[in-house]
Amino acid sequence: MRADAERNIATILDAAERVLAATPDAGMAAIARAAGVARQTVYAHYSSREALLEAVAERALAQTLAAIDAAEPERGDPREALDRLIAAWWGSIGRHARVLEALAPAMPAHSELRAFHAPILGRVEALIERGDFARDVPPAWLAAAFLGLMHTAAEEVASGRLSQEAAGRALARSIPRLFADR
Amino acid sequence: MRADAERNIATILDAAERVLAATPDAGMAAIARAAGVARQTVYAHYSSREALLEAVAERALAQTLAAIDAAEPERGDPREALDRLIAAWWGSIGRHARVLEALAPAMPAHSELRAFHAPILGRVEALIERGDFARDVPPAWLAAAFLGLMHTAAEEVASGRLSQEAAGRALARSIPRLFADR
DNA sequence: ACAAATTTGGACATATCTGTCCAACAACGA
DNA sequence: TCGTTGTTGGACAGATATGTCCAAATTTGT
Numbered sequence: 001m002r003a004d005a006e007r008n009i010a011t012i013l014d015a016a017e018r019v020l021a022a023t024p025d026a027g028m029a030a031i032a033r034a035a036g037v038a039r040q041t042v043y044a045h046y047s048s049r050e051a052l053l054e055a056v057a058e059r060a061l062a063q064t065l066a067a068i069d070a071a072e073p074e075r076g077d078p079r080e081a082l083d084r085l086i087a088a089w090w091g092s093i094g095r096h097a098r099v100l101e102a103l104a105p106a107m108p109a110h111s112e113l114r115a116f117h118a119p120i121l122g123r124v125e126a127l128i129e130r131g132d133f134a135r136d137v138p139p140a141w142l143a144a145a146f147l148g149l150m151h152t153a154a155e156e157v158a159s160g161r162l163s164q165e166a167a168g169r170a171l172a173r174s175i176p177r178l179f180a181d182r
Numbered sequence: 183m184r185a186d187a188e189r190n191i192a193t194i195l196d197a198a199e200r201v202l203a204a205t206p207d208a209g210m211a212a213i214a215r216a217a218g219v220a221r222q223t224v225y226a227h228y229s230s231r232e233a234l235l236e237a238v239a240e241r242a243l244a245q246t247l248a249a250i251d252a253a254e255p256e257r258g259d260p261r262e263a264l265d266r267l268i269a270a271w272w273g274s275i276g277r278h279a280r281v282l283e284a285l286a287p288a289m290p291a292h293s294e295l296r297a298f299h300a301p302i303l304g305r306v307e308a309l310i311e312r313g314d315f316a317r318d319v320p321p322a323w324l325a326a327a328f329l330g331l332m333h334t335a336a337e338e339v340a341s342g343r344l345s346q347e348a349a350g351r352a353l354a355r356s357i358p359r360l361f362a363d364r
Numbered sequence: 365a366c367a368a369a370t371t372t373g374g375a376c377a378t379a380t381c382t383g384t385c386c387a388a389c390a391a392c393g394a
Numbered sequence: 395t396c397g398t399t400g401t402t403g404g405a406c407a408g409a410t411a412t413g414t415c416c417a418a419a420t421t422t423g424t
Contacts, residue, residue, distance in 0.1 A: 001399095002391080002392055002393080002398090002399055002400065003391095003392070003393090004390095004391060004392060004399080004400060004401085005399080005400060005401095008400085008401085025207060027380085027381055027382080028381080028382075028383090029380095029381080037401080037402090038401065038402050038403070039402095040384095040401075040402065040403080041400080041401060041402075043382095043383070043384085044400075044401075047383090048382080048383075049381090049382070049383090134355070134356075134359070136355055137351070137352040137355055137356060138344070138348065138352065140338075140343060140344070141335075141338065141344060141348075141349070141352040141356070142356075144334050144337075144338050144343070144344075145331055145334055145352075145356060147334070148330050148331060148333065148334030148337075149327055149330055149331070151330065152326050152327055152329070152330030153323075155326075155330075156322075156323065156326050161322060161326070162320070162322070162323060162326075166320065166323075167323070169319070170319040170320065170323040170327075173316070173318055173319055174316075174319060174323070174324075174327060174360055177316070177359060177360055177362055178356055178359055178360045180359055180362070183369095184368090184369055184370065184421080184422055184423075185422070185423090186369080186370060186371085186421060186422060187369080187370065187371095187422095190370085190371085209410085209411055209412080210411075210412075210413090211410095211411075219371075219372090220371065220372050220373070221372095222371075222372065222373085222414095223370080223371055223372075225412095225413070225414085226370075226371080229413085230412080230413075231411090231412070231413090
């Protein structure tokens with residue numbers, strides 16, 4: 001593979017992630033334009049729109065899981081680990097995870113990546129079960145609520161109703177409260 | 183207006199709400215099929231797809247606001263009012279509110295209904311400010327988080343990961359906790 | 365029962381998106 | 395430098411969605 005091609009693949013995936021997060025039903029032309037390459041170049045690397053979506057989702061999922069693991073949620077006091085996870089998510093994970101939320105409904109039914117959230121939820125759920133967080137609700141619910149609040153916060157920032165810092169502070173206070181035992 | 187036509191309009195709006203909530207980019211043909219009428223009948227009442235979306239959104243918004251007001255969030259103890267609002271939302275409001283979430287990104291930029299959430303958030307925010315809920319985060323954030331958790335719960339039920347009842351219980355416990363003062 | 369309103373099926377022009385082919389061109393690597 | 399690899403623009407067929415027109419059939423209200 002020529003260096004040229006490899007560079008373009010990365011550029012295309014970056015552009016696709018950016019464009020699709022904002023407009024999930026964007027076409028190949030829009031993605032190619034955002035990447036600064038010809039539409040045919042995209043087809044040269046991904047034989048169909050579906051294949052491109054799959055690649056984007058796969059990469060975003062891998063990056064998200066890597067960033068979660070880098071926060072080491074299985075180490076130390078669960079409450080501190082939770083704070084670490086929140087900070088890491090808000091700092092870097094969310095950027096990759098957003099396209100997954102946007103792509104999930106549009107993914108073809110037979111894709112193995114339909115279950116994006118499963119591995120991500122699994123990581124969060126493991127932390128919840130390790131700590132003694134709210135036990136009068138299912139851990140799976142707490143994990144889903146965690147993701148949901150991250151998504152809500154990202155939307156608030158995107159729409160300008162909250163600043164990046166204010167949203168981070170709000171999350172750092174609200175999530176532990178949501179997880180509180182009583 | 184003939185009784186016939188009025189009936190069809192209601193049928194079309196119902197079908198559109200149902201279909202669009204599941205598939206926001208569904209076409210006129212799919213909506214007409216779901217309503218059991220010909221595609222031209224839809225065009226007879228709504229001159230364009232955009233006009234139909236507007237009508238669906240407007241009706242859903244009105245129904246949502248009416249249901250919120252029926253729960254009388256401004257009456258009695260704020261904590262009990264919050265419980266009432268949660269129950270009302272989960273019981274009936276969510277069904278109408280879901281299409282708004284789905285339609286918001288697809289609405290044309292110049293639509294007055296782009297700001298769906300504003301009046302809904304306003305009602306919730308008023309309750310938050312009336313009660314002595316968590317004051318170390320902005321009331322607007324709490325209101326957004328309220329909506330976000332409702333959305334998350336609805337998704338959990340839709341995907342079969344949680345039963346309707348379990349989700350209702352989880353909400354009734356988690357939201358007051360999220361709103362807790364300390 | 366009858367006139368008016370409404371729905372229906374068919375057909376049509378228009379636009380957009382996908383996926384493909386091809387020939388010319390540019391960039392890489394040895 | 396030179397052959398190979400990759401990119402580009404143009405063009406094309408097929409599919410799909412929108413919006414429109416029309417004449418025939420049906421339903422409604424009186």
